[in-house]
Amino acid sequence: MSTDHGGDDHGHHLPAVEDWPRGFGEASWWPFITALGAGGIYLGAALFIVSGGSDSTINPMIAPLATAASVGAFLFGLYGWVYHAFVTEFWSSGANEKTASALRWGMIAFLGSELATFGAVFTYYFFIRAGTWPPGELPHLTGSLVIINTAILVASSLTLHWAHVAIRNDNRRKFVLGLLSTLVLGLVFIGGQVYEYYEFIVHTQFTVTSGLFGSAFYGLTGLHGLHVSLGGVLLAVVTIRALAGQYSAERHVSISTVSMYWHFVDVVWIFLVVVLYLGGSLGA
Numbered sequence: 169m170s171t172d173h174g175g176d177d178h179g180h181h182l183p184a185v186e187d188w189p190r191g192f193g194e195a196s197w198w199p200f201i202t203a204l205g206a207g208g209i210y211l212g213a214a215l216f217i218v219s220g221g222s223d224s225t226i227n228p229m230i231a232p233l234a235t236a237a238s239v240g241a242f243l244f245g246l247y248g249w250v251y252h253a254f255v256t257e258f259w260s261s262g263a264n265e266k267t268a269s270a271l272r273w274g275m276i277a278f279l280g281s282e283l284a285t286f287g288a289v290f291t292y293y294f295f296i297r298a299g300t301w302p303p304g305e306l307p308h309l310t311g312s313l314v315i316i317n318t319a320i321l322v323a324s325s326l327t328l329h330w331a332h333v334a335i336r337n338d339n340r341r342k343f344v345l346g347l348l349s350t351l352v353l354g355l356v357f358i359g360g361q362v363y364e365y366y367e368f369i370v371h372t373q374f375t376v377t378s379g380l381f382g383s384a385f386y387g388l389t390g391l392h393g394l395h396v397s398l399g400g401v402l403l404a405v406v407t408i409r410a411l412a413g414q415y416s417a418e419r420h421v422s423i424s425t426v427s428m429y430w431h432f433v434d435v436v437w438i439f440l441v442v443v444l445y446l447g448g449s450l451g452a
Contacts, residue, residue: 198252201245208238243401250405275425279432282395286436289391293384293444302448303380307372309445317360318441321396324353325434328403332427338417340410347407350430354400361393381448388444395433402426 212235219226296303331346365386368374376386406426409415415423 196249196252198245198249202242202249203245205238205240205242205245208241209235212236212238239397243397246398247401247405250402251408271421271425272428275428279428282432286388286391289384289387290443293388296380296384297447305374305378306381306448307368307374309449313360313364313367314441314445317357317364318437320353320357320360321434321437324350324357325431327353328427328430332420332423335415335420335423336417340415343415344407344410347403347410351400351403351407354396354403354430358393358396358400361389361396385444385448388440392433392437392440395436399426399430399433402429 212231215226215234216231219228219231327346327349331343331350334340334342334346374382374385376382403426406415406422409422
């Protein structure tokens with residue numbers, strides 16, 4: 169075995185040196201924080217189920233607090249992960265159309281998996297919808313709040329498209345304004361969904377345990393709300409990048425991928441409103 173090694177190969181022949189582990193102090197903590205937050209969401213769900221029993225000694229407030237803290241940790245970790253992975257060295261990497269195309273196709277593949285996820289939950293709803301309807305006491309679903317929330321989310325897709333067109337035309341002012349508008353509208357939508365949950369749970373006692381429809385309703389709207397929250401993190405990242413002077417008419421691939429994701433979330437919500445809100449009200 170040869171003992172003639174270069175000064176930087178750690179005694180390994182290439183390409184083994186490329187996989188040589190770095191010191192633990194150089195590793196990123198962001199994936200760990202993200203995973204910890206995701207695991208905490210499941211813990212919060214378990215606490216909610218356990219605390220619902222009549223003989224439970226667990227304070228019922230622990231579950232929502234644990235869930236809220238976990239969601240916060242998940243979103244914070246995801247933001248830091250994406251920021252340090254893609255933002256800090258943006259201009260040092262050259263524009264590469266082949267890489268950009270791969271990222272777009274990667275987003276399409278990801279959205280395909282998300283479509284399958286939503287499809288599984290919608291299938292559950294279609295099964296219960298085919299039976300006796302309604303399967304229990306239902307709240308008033310088609311109020312003004314869901315109409316306003318839908319208009320807000322549709323408007324956010326329009327402002328994001330406006331921003332995307334602006335950066336392709338190298339109009340940075342309209343680009344930043346469109347991104348900020350989209351981010352604000354997205355946050356308002358999330359706030360509206362949280363308020364809707366509050367109204368249902370506190371004033372009508374309609375919860376996830378309210379029969380088959382309750383589990384389907386909160387499963388679908390909660391899954392969609394989680395995706396909107398993830399989209400909000402992505403929008404925050406690209407907005408900060410835009411404010412920092414990144415992106416140009418030639419380099420805007422992450423705007424394209426985030427737009428694809430946000431428009432997908434928008435379409436799913438419209439389908440959800442038609443099937444779950446309007447469809448649930450028919451015959452009730």
